[in-house]
Amino acid sequence: MARAKHVIVIGAGFAGLSAATSLADKGFRVTVLEKNAQAGGRARVFQDSGFTFDMGPSWYWMPDVFETYFGRFGKKPSDYYQLVRLDPSYAVIFGADDAVNVPAGVDNLQAVFENMEPGASRRLLDFLKQAAYKYEVGINQFVWKPSRRVSEFMSLKLLQDVLRLDVFQSFSSHVRKYFSNERLLQLMEFPILFLGATPENTPAMYSLMNYAEISMGTWYPMGGMHEIVKAMVKLAEEKGVEIVLNHPVKQITVTNGSARTVETYQGAFEADIVVAGADYQHVDSKLLAPDYRNYDDRYWNSRVMAPSSLLFYLGIDRRVPRLQHHNLFFDEDFGQHAFEIYEKPQWPTKPLFYVSAPSKTDPGVAPAGMENLFILIPVAPDLNDPEETRERYYELVMDRLEAYVGESIRDHVIFKRSYAHSNFIADYHAFRGNAYGLANTLRQTAILKPGLKNKRVNNLFYTGQLTVPGPGVPPSLISGLVVADEVAKEFG
Numbered sequence: 001m002a003r004a005k006h007v008i009v010i011g012a013g014f015a016g017l018s019a020a021t022s023l024a025d026k027g028f029r030v031t032v033l034e035k036n037a038q039a040g041g042r043a044r045v046f047q048d049s050g051f052t053f054d055m056g057p058s059w060y061w062m063p064d065v066f067e068t069y070f071g072r073f074g075k076k077p078s079d080y081y082q083l084v085r086l087d088p089s090y091a092v093i094f095g096a097d098d099a100v101n102v103p104a105g106v107d108n109l110q111a112v113f114e115n116m117e118p119g120a121s122r123r124l125l126d127f128l129k130q131a132a133y134k135y136e137v138g139i140n141q142f143v144w145k146p147s148r149r150v151s152e153f154m155s156l157k158l159l160q161d162v163l164r165l166d167v168f169q170s171f172s173s174h175v176r177k178y179f180s181n182e183r184l185l186q187l188m189e190f191p192i193l194f195l196g197a198t199p200e201n202t203p204a205m206y207s208l209m210n211y212a213e214i215s216m217g218t219w220y221p222m223g224g225m226h227e228i229v230k231a232m233v234k235l236a237e238e239k240g241v242e243i244v245l246n247h248p249v250k251q252i253t254v255t256n257g258s259a260r261t262v263e264t265y266q267g268a269f270e271a272d273i274v275v276a277g278a279d280y281q282h283v284d285s286k287l288l289a290p291d292y293r294n295y296d297d298r299y300w301n302s303r304v305m306a307p308s309s310l311l312f313y314l315g316i317d318r319r320v321p322r323l324q325h326h327n328l329f330f331d332e333d334f335g336q337h338a339f340e341i342y343e344k345p346q347w348p349t350k351p352l353f354y355v356s357a358p359s360k361t362d363p364g365v366a367p368a369g370m371e372n373l374f375i376l377i378p379v380a381p382d383l384n385d386p387e388e389t390r391e392r393y394y395e396l397v398m399d400r401l402e403a404y405v406g407e408s409i410r411d412h413v414i415f416k417r418s419y420a421h422s423n424f425i426a427d428y429h430a431f432r433g434n435a436y437g438l439a440n441t442l443r444q445t446a447i448l449k450p451g452l453k454n455k456r457v458n459n460l461f462y463t464g465q466l467t468v469p470g471p472g473v474p475p476s477l478i479s480g481l482v483v484a485d486e487v488a489k490e491f492g
């Protein structure tokens with residue numbers, strides 16, 4: 001019997017684990033080399049003072065993609081973790097005495113919409129109808145395309161679909177055809193912020209995100225988001241994948257146009273095929289000799305990155321009744337904040353921010369009677385993040401948070417840790433300290449994204465949030481599956 005080809009996957013984030021599992025399932029021998037002591041990449045977890053903190057993602061959207069992922073291997077998410085649907089899905093805070101709980105379910109949301117703008121409940125259904133179509137075509141067809149050739153998109157049906165997808169119209173003008181109330185517009189534009197660009201620069205196609213959020217719901221895996229990683233690691237190991245932690249890769253050596261050796265500080269690993277799930281720019285610019293890079297520095301420096309984040313993980317010694325599980329503080333002008341992220345990158349004057357309190361749903365993530373808080377301030381990439389700056393924002397956020405909850409939080413903090421650009425760089429080799437990869441602008445969509453195969457090294461592939469289909473947990477899972485299919489087509 002022929003020897004199984006050996007694939008080295010660099011990085012045990014969602015994309016690397018997904019690619020590794022799929023490749024092992026297809027009969028390859030797979031070794032994952034991960035820099036950190038824990039799998040999960042940006043979705044790692046840490047415990048301190050009795051609290052369990054998810055370090056990155058907190059929104060579980062598109063449950064169908066997770067079903068598809070585990071379904072590929074004859075499994076279901078419920079084989080590994082228990083999902084609960086959040087209701088309200090989230091709260092939007094417009095001011096200290098002014099908040100809207102966004103209920104789960106379209107019917108309930110219609111009532112909220114009608115209350116804010118007469119006629120908006122019917123228009124919400126119209127909006128969701130077109131968004132459902134975009135979700136169907138976008139998530140069930142487009143994101144599964146490896147986007148290596150324009151010809152992949154050259155069927156008449158697909159071209160018709162592209163036109164109906166509104167790729168050339170901005171989300172901002174699209175949503176204004178349905179609603180005019182400022183708050184409704186903010187509610188509808190909020191999911192777009194996940195894509196790392198302003199609604200003006202995001203194609204209207206991404207109203208599929210509203211469909212995902214409103215019609216499919218906001219979910220939470222009991223135990224926290226890292227439960228997904230644990231499930232994926234278990235499945236990968238069941239398939240025979242070997243995951244080697246604490247092994248940062250320092251070089252990929254190319255011989256006669258093929259990547260043959262992956263070198264770590266602990267030793268070298270021979271490979272027939274290499275799939276890089278670490279940040280694309282890091283692999284391309286730091287692990288390969290210049291002759292083999294897919295893109296030069298000019299290319300990378302001209303990319304529009306999604307924002308970075310300043311994060312605070314807080315353990316509070318009491319419950320905070322006024323908070324929901326997800327809380328969006330839209331109590332300042334988004335235009336100004338967006339300008340300071342995208343147009344003139346700088347630390348923001350009055351940022352919007354987000355507070356997650358998973359202990360509202362999950363008693364396991366905080367000691368009894370206490371609250372686990374995760375605070376995220378979206379900020380421009382490439383900023384210096386000294387302690388004084390972080391502290392300034394801590395105080396700013398606390399002022400607004402305390403004004404809203406009507407009680408002191410600062411006095412009850414028994415655990416505090418901050419995390420920003422320099423941590424993203426140190427932990428993940430994140431280009432410019434980015435949190436969510438490349439922004440999903442029209443010029444960085446599908447074949448216009450960094451390609452998933454190296455042009456000069458015949459057995460080197462890329463996966464993860466900087467290549468197709470893009471940032472977010474569901475797209476990263478898809479990215480791994482798509483690249484595994486491409487590897488199998490060429491080397492299976």
Ligand SMILES: Cc1cc2nc3c(=O)[nH]c(=O)nc-3n(C[C@H](O)[C@H](O)[C@H](O)COP(=O)(O)OP(=O)(O)OC[C@H]3O[C@@H](n4cnc5c(N)ncnc54)[C@H](O)[C@@H]3O)c2cc1C
Pocket residue numbers: 010011012013014015016033034035036039040041042043055056057058059060061247248249250277278279282309311376427428429435436463464465466470471472473474476
């Ligand atoms: C704060 C934050 C909040 C987010 N919120 C959400 C959310 O609510 N919902 C959602 O869907 N998405 C969210 N995202 C986005 C989502 O987490 C990412 O898109 C996804 O985790 C990216 O997965 P990945 O596998 O592409 O990359 P990563 O998770 O970064 O994995 C890459 C891996 O490669 C490793 N690596 C890097 N260099 C090397 C090297 N030289 N050698 C070996 N290994 C290396 C890294 O350590 C890492 O483990 C959030 C992200 C962040 C940061």
